[in-house]
Amino acid sequence: MKASHYWHCFVGIQTREWLRFWQQRTRFASALVRPLLWLVVFAAGFRAVLGISIIPPYETYITYETYIAPGLCGMIILFNSMQGALSMVYDRELGSMRVLLMSPLPRPFLLVTKLLAMGVVSIGQVYVFLVLALLVDVEPPLWGYLAVLPALILTSLMLGALGLLIATWIKQLENFAGVMNFVIFPMFFMSSALYPLWRMNEASPWLYWVCQFNPFTHAVEAIRFSLYLEWNPVAYGITAGVTVALALMATAGFRPQRTRILGGKPA
Amino acid sequence: MTIEARSLGFRYGDKPILREVSFTLTPGRFHALLGPNGAGKSTLFGLLTRLLALQQGDILMAGQSLKKQPADAMRQIGVVFQQNALDLDLTVRQNLQYHAALHGLSRKEARKRGDRELERFHLLERANDVVRQLNGGHRRRVEIARALLHEPTLLLLDEPTVGLDVASRKALNDHVRTLCEHDRLTVLWATHLIEEVREDDQVLILHQGQLLANGAGHAICEAEGTRDLAETFHSLTGAG
Numbered sequence: 001m002k003a004s005h006y007w008h009c010f011v012g013i014q015t016r017e018w019l020r021f022w023q024q025r026t027r028f029a030s031a032l033v034r035p036l037l038w039l040v041v042f043a044a045g046f047r048a049v050l051g052i053s054i055i056p057p058y059e060t061y062i063t064y065e066t067y068i069a070p071g072l073c074g075m076i077i078l079f080n081s082m083q084g085a086l087s088m089v090y091d092r093e094l095g096s097m098r099v100l101l102m103s104p105l106p107r108p109f110l111l112v113t114k115l116l117a118m119g120v121v122s123i124g125q126v127y128v129f130l131v132l133a134l135l136v137d138v139e140p141p142l143w144g145y146l147a148v149l150p151a152l153i154l155t156s157l158m159l160g161a162l163g164l165l166i167a168t169w170i171k172q173l174e175n176f177a178g179v180m181n182f183v184i185f186p187m188f189f190m191s192s193a194l195y196p197l198w199r200m201n202e203a204s205p206w207l208y209w210v211c212q213f214n215p216f217t218h219a220v221e222a223i224r225f226s227l228y229l230e231w232n233p234v235a236y237g238i239t240a241g242v243t244v245a246l247a248l249m250a251t252a253g254f255r256p257q258r259t260r261i262l263g264g265k266p267a
Numbered sequence: 268m269t270i271e272a273r274s275l276g277f278r279y280g281d282k283p284i285l286r287e288v289s290f291t292l293t294p295g296r297f298h299a300l301l302g303p304n305g306a307g308k309s310t311l312f313g314l315l316t317r318l319l320a321l322q323q324g325d326i327l328m329a330g331q332s333l334k335k336q337p338a339d340a341m342r343q344i345g346v347v348f349q350q351n352a353l354d355l356d357l358t359v360r361q362n363l364q365y366h367a368a369l370h371g372l373s374r375k376e377a378r379k380r381g382d383r384e385l386e387r388f389h390l391l392e393r394a395n396d397v398v399r400q401l402n403g404g405h406r407r408r409v410e411i412a413r414a415l416l417h418e419p420t421l422l423l424l425d426e427p428t429v430g431l432d433v434a435s436r437k438a439l440n441d442h443v444r445t446l447c448e449h450d451r452l453t454v455l456w457a458t459h460l461i462e463e464v465r466e467d468d469q470v471l472i473l474h475q476g477q478l479l480a481n482g483a484g485h486a487i488c489e490a491e492g493t494r495d496l497a498e499t500f501h502s503l504t505g506a507g
Contacts, residue, residue, distance in 0.1 A: 001338060001371060002371070004371065004373075005370075005371025006371070008367075008368050008371050008372060008373055008374075009368055009369055009370075009371055011368060012364065012365055012367070012368020012369060013365075013368070013369070015364075015365075015368070016354070016357070016361070016365045016368075019357055019361055020354065020356065020357070023356040023357070024356070094350070094352075095348075095350070095351055095352035095353060095354065096352070096354060096365070098318075098346075098348050098350075098352040099352050099365065099366055099369065099413075100369060101316075101317070101318060102316060102341065102344070102346055102369070103341065103369035103370060104337075104338040104339075104340075104341035104342045104370065104371075105338070105369070105371065106338075110369075255320070256313075256318040256319065257279075257313070257318070257319050257320075261318060262309065262313050262318050262319070
């Protein structure tokens with residue numbers, strides 16, 4: 001196969017995802033309600049009880065809204081990635097997956113491209129969220145919006161690959177409620193999305209270490225630091241390493257017979 | 268292109284689904300894969316399309332092993348699945364372009380080939396319609412047109428008439444036979460409906476994972492001492 005074949009395939013998968021996004025734009029808009037509620041309602045209530053000291057990458061005292069905005073960006077990607085991965089192997093995307101897997105191009109390339117395409121749509125939502133966050137005075141530097149893009153791409157690929165891995169191999173988590181209870185909520189709450197880790201350490205050292213081992217923590221920190229034009233090599237390095245490992249496992253371990261792609265119940 | 272299946276075996280856990288299935292598909296011929304529900308037809312399609320990994324045996328396409336040269340093989344195969352594989356919310360043309368892109372075709376080439384196929388299927392005027400607006404028969408035609416976009420030499424159809432009325436079923440069956448004759452396309456048409464099979468077709472009868480008969484329909488009837496394929500099918504499988 002020539003490089004041009006890969007390129008046309010890549011563009012085709014991206015285009016299809018955007019076409020579907022456009023068809024279902026109301027559903028995508030409603031997906032923004034959740035993080036906005038957290039930002040406007042939850043953060044307003046929490047601000048009163050939680051003081052934030054000056055911690056990097058911030059150079060001054062910040063509002064709680066400013067603190068949780070990067071975590072909520074991660075949350076948008078987390079929900080979308082899990083939902084997208086489940087729909088790939090159990091639900092709405094089954095037809096398109098059958099067509100996808102009939103391509104002569106290598107399966108890992110097809111799956112990573114598909115995950116990236118779903119990620120691009122999530123990232124679009126993150127940017128809309130960040131624009132709306134300006135209304136509650138979450139104002140990162142202008143260049144931060146561009147600098148955060150690689151972190152958002154890595155996060156979406158990491159979580160998409162995790163979702164695909166879970167959806168393919170853990171039969172008990174074949175519905176969204178299961179994934180929400182056993183994957184999304186633990187990942188989100190046991191991370192630095194809602195509270196700084198030093199606070200967590202004060203409250204419970206073992207929880208602090210759980211948060212440290214949670215890759216979502218490092219993805220959120222990579223988003224946070226790049227949004228404020230600071231370089232955090234540890235967060236970036238861990239996120240990139242976990243992304244590569246999960247993408248390899250999810251694509252190499254992908255078995256259509258463990259999904260509903262063939263029709264009927266998974267084996 | 269000759270397609271040869273050699274001693275295919277497949278099991279889900281301890282349950283055998285296919286046992287020692289071997290056959291050869293003749294280039295440019297219509298082959299009917301006949302079997303009652305649960306015979307193993309979809310599993311066989313899964314193996315031919317690489318959705319299932321080969322456990323035992325091999326499939327050779329023009330002499331090349333599906334295990335060793337999967338990309339070459341996939342370029343030669345067009346597939347129509349039993350379940351709908353169209354994006355209902357996208358237009359007919361958008362669906363075709365997605366498929367073409369997956370086979371590495373440029374947008375320009377995809378448009379050219381897509382329009383050519385749609386014209387052949389008398390669907391060109393529906394190209395910009397959302398698939399959801401099409402009836403079942405037209406959707407199936409779009410799926411066949413799509414499967415032919417990358418100009419395969421083998422067309423696999425897994426119970427393509429499921430859910431269609433009698434007239435649409437016949438029209439679709441006739442249409443694929445015409446393609447087979449005109450384009451020298453090798454066709455494998457899986458069905459459990461005996462009325463979709465003709466006596467001069469190459470017939471493969473699959474039952475409980477085993478190939479019970481393989482040859483020209485009339486030759487099978489002769490060998491079984493039966494009057495027609497319906498009787499043969501009934502005597503071999505107890506179905507029909």
